[in-house]
Amino acid sequence: MYSGDLLELIAQLEGEGFKHAYVDGGKTIQAFLNLKLINEMTLTQVPVLLGEGKPLFSKINQDIRLEKSEAIAFPNDFVQIHYKVSYL
Numbered sequence: 001m002y003s004g005d006l007l008e009l010i011a012q013l014e015g016e017g018f019k020h021a022y023v024d025g026g027k028t029i030q031a032f033l034n035l036k037l038i039n040e041m042t043l044t045q046v047p048v049l050l051g052e053g054k055p056l057f058s059k060i061n062q063d064i065r066l067e068k069s070e071a072i073a074f075p076n077d078f079v080q081i082h083y084k085v086s087y088l
Contacts, residue, residue, distance in 0.1 A: 006031060006032065006035055006037065007035065010037060023038065026055075026056065026057050026058065027058070029041075029057060030057045030058055030059070030060060033057065033060055033064060033085075034060060034061045036087050038085050039084065039085050040069075040082065040083065040084050040085055041066065041082070041083050041085055042080060042081070042082045042083075043056075043080070043081050043083070044078055044079070044080045045078065045079045045080075045081070046078055047077040047078070047079075062087065062088060063088045064085060064086065064087055064088065065085075065086040065087075065088055066083035066084070066085060066086075067083060067084045067085075067086055068081060068082075068083055069082050069083060069084055070082045
């Protein structure tokens with residue numbers, strides 16, 4: 001868990017030798033995307049339609065291209081797609 005400036009967190013983690021981080025939660029991912037701190041993303045699709053639909057992320061400051069690199073279908077009908085993130 002972390003609460004504070006994300007750029008300071010990244011600098012701290014890099015200083016400690018970390019190269020990868022797991023980021024989860026729509027608002028958290030949105031903040032990392034807006035700072036261009038995510039370079040790959042795995043999305044899991046659940047086979048359920050929710051009324052009017054729910055946005056995966058709220059406002060993102062710019063368009064982002066997700067370049068598909070791999071997809072896996074699971075026996076429970078979940079589909080997991082791994083993307084490379086490209087900021088336009």
